Amino acid sequence: MIDLGYALSRRFPDPPQTDYRTADVQALRHDLFCGDVYIAEGEHELSTPWGWVPVLDFAWALCDITERLDQDPLGSRASRPQRAELDFTQSTEMLRFERRFGWVEITADWAPRLPPLSVNHGELRREARDFLHDLVADLVDMHDELAGNPVVWNLLARFPRV
Template sequence: MLDIGYSLSRRFPDPPQTDYRSADVRALRHDLFCGDVYLADTETDRELSTARGTVPVLDFAWALCDIAERLDRDPLGSRASKPQYAELDFVESADSLHFARRFGWVDVTADWLPADEPPLTVNHGELRREARDFLHDLIADLTDIHEGLGDNPVVWDLQARFPRV
């Protein structure tokens, strides 16, 4: 089973003067809500995680949902034998997560892990569901912390674009 999580950084807090109600896409994706993220396979007890405290966690959730959709573009879906690839670049560093889907399974690897480390393998449907759940849970947490964020049209659009499945 896939578990996706985050922690917000205390070293890089959001600017206190931020108006979350009117924050634009760039601010929401790249300038606010820094922390660390992880993807974990709870059955094998394996994890891919960051430990810098500088990852924009809303951007990570947003990009992960985009990637789950991008990996499903082949009309044959889970019957497609041709691998489909996607990459999630971390904007604050040179690191990346790499996704390769073949049939209904996605292999996830990270630049910062040794080359001989086996990939984290997850079911594509589970990746899509967990990514969307993570996005909605993250937005709920952030709107509890930051007044006005729940009224931001960008956040509304994001939630409508990736509804829970």
């Protein structure tokens, strides 16, 4: 079972003057809600150790990646590997995703000695969307005005729960 999670950083708080209702894509994806994230499957975990990862951007990018990994018309029958990368813009580190058949191997540049995390693509897609919706709900609990942001509405509509 895949577990996705996050912890917001106390070292990198959002600017106090932030208007969450009108925050644009740039702010939502790169400037707000910094912390750390993890992907785990059983005992195996890949987690960021920096404290400055834009958590909403991670959830958004992960949903994008699961869709990109599903573009081959053969779907889970495709033997040709399908690849995607999630880069962390403030560093050179990346999460790398490679799908063969219905399985996705995830590796982290900052943890080269760890074996790849191997997860079912359908489960990763479902968990990524659930994570996005749960994260937004948590963020709205902290910042009520975020619920009125049209960028957030569009994001949740683009990636509904499965």
